[in-house]
Amino acid sequence: MGLADRGPQGPNVAILGATGAVGRQMMQCLQERHFPLGELRLLASARSAGQQMCWNGRMITIQEATPESFEGIDLVLGAAENDVAERLLPHAVKAGAVVVDNSSAYRLDPEVPLVVPEVNPEDVAWNTGIIANPNCSTIIALVCLAPLDRAAGLNRVVCSTYQAASGAGMPGIEQLETENAAIVEGRKVPAPRVFPYQLAYNLIPQIGGFDAAGYTSEEMKMQNEGRKILHNDGLAVNCTCVRVPVARSHSESITVELDSPLTPDEARVVLAAAPGVRVVDDPSCREYPMPLDTSEQDLVYVGRIREDISAPEGTNGLTFWCCGDQIRKGAATNAVQIAELLL
Numbered sequence: 001m002g003l004a005d006r007g008p009q010g011p012n013v014a015i016l017g018a019t020g021a022v023g024r025q026m027m028q029c030l031q032e033r034h035f036p037l038g039e040l041r042l043l044a045s046a047r048s049a050g051q052q053m054c055w056n057g058r059m060i061t062i063q064e065a066t067p068e069s070f071e072g073i074d075l076v077l078g079a080a081e082n083d084v085a086e087r088l089l090p091h092a093v094k095a096g097a098v099v100v101d102n103s104s105a106y107r108l109d110p111e112v113p114l115v116v117p118e119v120n121p122e123d124v125a126w127n128t129g130i131i132a133n134p135n136c137s138t139i140i141a142l143v144c145l146a147p148l149d150r151a152a153g154l155n156r157v158v159c160s161t162y163q164a165a166s167g168a169g170m171p172g173i174e175q176l177e178t179e180n181a182a183i184v185e186g187r188k189v190p191a192p193r194v195f196p197y198q199l200a201y202n203l204i205p206q207i208g209g210f211d212a213a214g215y216t217s218e219e220m221k222m223q224n225e226g227r228k229i230l231h232n233d234g235l236a237v238n239c240t241c242v243r244v245p246v247a248r249s250h251s252e253s254i255t256v257e258l259d260s261p262l263t264p265d266e267a268r269v270v271l272a273a274a275p276g277v278r279v280v281d282d283p284s285c286r287e288y289p290m291p292l293d294t295s296e297q298d299l300v301y302v303g304r305i306r307e308d309i310s311a312p313e314g315t316n317g318l319t320f321w322c323c324g325d326q327i328r329k330g331a332a333t334n335a336v337q338i339a340e341l342l343l
């Protein structure tokens with residue numbers, strides 16, 4: 001399903017979860033990218049219904065999301081949790097809309113394409129109403145991994161992520177800000193409400209629940225979603241996900257094994273030519289990606305590119321570091337880019 005010929009001004013668009021971190025960013029991305037649209041409908045929970053949000057110079061009243069909310073809507077951008085997505089998005093499809101969903105509810109459904117526009121835009125074509133946006137860390141990694149895969153064949157990935165508080169949405173940002181304020185003001189740090197422990201001045205090596213092998217659900221997304229996006233069921237992935245007291249932008253340390261040799265200089269050339277990537281890699285001038293520099297923009301920055309000196313002979317190991325704004329490229333921008341492919 002596509003969006004061509006859906007109204008003279010463009011499709012009517014609804015954002016499910018418009019008041020959240022991703023939903024707000026989607027509103028901004030639609031405006032920045034001049035996405036052609038007729039109506040913009042803002043949907044959230046009953047808690048937000050009746051409040052107003054400003055978009056493109058007009059005030060829009062937020063509506064409570066119900067199964068009937070999608071009447072007359074052509075495109076739904078989903079920015080709510082899995083349970084809300086599962087309960088409401090099938091009604092959107094039934095009403096004739098195409099859905100681009102940010103939750104993980106549909107990502108591994110064989111009927112649902114999982115798309116990073118820089119990597120597998122062609123998969124949009126076989127959607128039957130829902131297209132899934134991948135996990136934020138997975139998108140950021142794959143924008144760098146896919147060009148290396150095309151150049152030299154990717155067969156193994158070892159990754160550690162350093163994930164910002166805003167990856168847990170508005171409540172995650174609030175917890176970190178509340179803790180920071182309490183510490184600065186010399187007050188007792190309140191009990192954590194979102195993360196399992198205090199995040200300020202801390203690192204938490206758990207995002208999601210653990211499986212029997214000791215991996216978290218967030219860690220397995222890198223393997224399972226990476227395989228689906230790259231069409232490589234045999235890709236070996238070992239991921240450790242860590243929550244860090246950074247407001248915005250996820251960072252990742254990645255080591256890869258490649259089929260063919262690729263020197264760090266060759267990798268820099270490949271990555272510099274890749275869509276969505278900026279190489280920032282001059283250690284002699286202390287130039288490397290950092291989350292403060294990659295926030296509020298859409299490129300994934302990559303640097304610290306070097307040979308994996310521990311790689312066994314013949315495994316062509318490379319190591320690098322990348323950072324990207326996970327609310328933008330890891331969620332909202334990626335979703336709007338997918339919608340642009342549908343136009």
Ligand SMILES: NC(=O)c1ccc[n+]([C@@H]2O[C@H](COP(=O)([O-])OP(=O)(O)OC[C@H]3O[C@@H](n4cnc5c(N)ncnc54)[C@H](OP(=O)(O)O)[C@@H]3O)[C@@H](O)[C@H]2O)c1
Pocket residue numbers: 016017018019020021022023043044045046047048049065078079080081082084102103104135136166167168169170171326327330331
């Ligand atoms: N944050 C990230 O970096 C990121 C990155 C990639 C993917 N995602 C995914 O994107 C989705 C949204 O995440 P977020 O970070 O934006 O979360 P968030 O800030 O907590 O926002 C959640 C949104 O869902 C709405 N909502 C809650 N219950 C609802 C209900 N019963 N009916 C309708 N809407 C309801 C909320 O509305 P109210 O304000 O009315 O409660 C709010 O608009 C999640 O699936 C998340 O996993 C997030």
